[in-house]
Amino acid sequence: MITFTKTTEQSSKYEHLEKMSVAELLANINNEDKTVPFAVEKALPQIENLVTEIVSKMKLGGRLFYIGAGTSGRLGIVDASECPPTFGVAFDLVNGIIAGGDKAIRRAVENAEDNKTQAWLDLQEQNISENDVVIGIAASGTTPYVIGGLEKCNENNISTGSISCNARSPLSQTAKFPIEVIVGPEFVTGSSRMKAGTAQKLVLNMISTSTMIQLGRVKGNKMVDMQLSNDKLVDRGVKMIISEINVSYEEASELLKKYGSVRKAVENYKL
Structure with a gap:
């Protein structure tokens, strides 16, 4: 027992x-x-x-x-x-x-x-x-x-x-x-x-x-698929993009706005 x-x-x-x-x-x-x-x-x-x-x-x-x-x-x-x-x-x-x-x-x-x-x-x-x-x-x-x-x-x-x-x-x-x-x-x-x-x-x-x-929802150590639901997270996303592709804050912000996620912004960036 x-x-x-x-x-x-x-x-x-x-x-x-x-x-x-x-x-x-x-x-x-x-x-x-x-x-x-x-x-x-x-x-x-x-x-x-x-x-x-x-x-x-x-x-x-x-x-x-x-x-x-x-x-x-x-x-x-x-x-x-x-x-x-x-x-x-x-x-x-x-x-x-x-x-x-x-x-x-x-x-x-x-x-x-x-x-x-x-x-x-x-x-x-x-x-x-x-x-x-x-x-x-x-x-x-x-x-x-x-x-x-x-x-x-x-x-x-x-x-x-x-x-x-x-x-x-x-x-x-x-x-x-x-x-x-x-x-x-x-x-x-x-x-x-x-x-x-x-x-x-x-x-x-x-x-x-x-x-x-x-399942691939994190890249490196970053939440690249996070929902951009407030200003803090948008700012975090912009800084993630900057660290990945070395662009200005303004350009990273535009990329994030265009593609809607850090992952897509980085994947679609063209030099």
């Missing part, structure tokens, strides 16, 4: 938090936060396996879906929403789905995470297919909404991954490509928006960024 312990629910190693000064609170939270990247490091082989699967599926025309509840669901939505402006990809290439629907982004929806059948219904609304990859995010690794969604994906030959913070959780046992980042008890007992949430965010950053780089 597989042993499963919710370390994310174990008691904090700090006592009497209410008696700590602000400086003590901040120092202790920071000390706990320092441990998170080392926990992520231990999971790098698992992350690599999942990214490799995502890249192969996307090259076949597939998409990436994150499903989660509460903080985990919100983190998936944040990562998905940042891919189009950062990498210039279609808005539906990376998708975040949260238990309870969009209203749950701002306010908790009662019992939404306990519905084991709803995630599959939510995915079906997106015309999920065998070319897609679905990643379930749950710090505890026990969220019924997420587990139920991955189970149905498995039944329909859809690749599944997971991000959780307890070893040998039910979610990890369900996913084909599980990622476990064991961060231990939280500073405030059970508050998995803290270290667990930080770990999930770091892993999501790694997954989406490395995937997009593998």
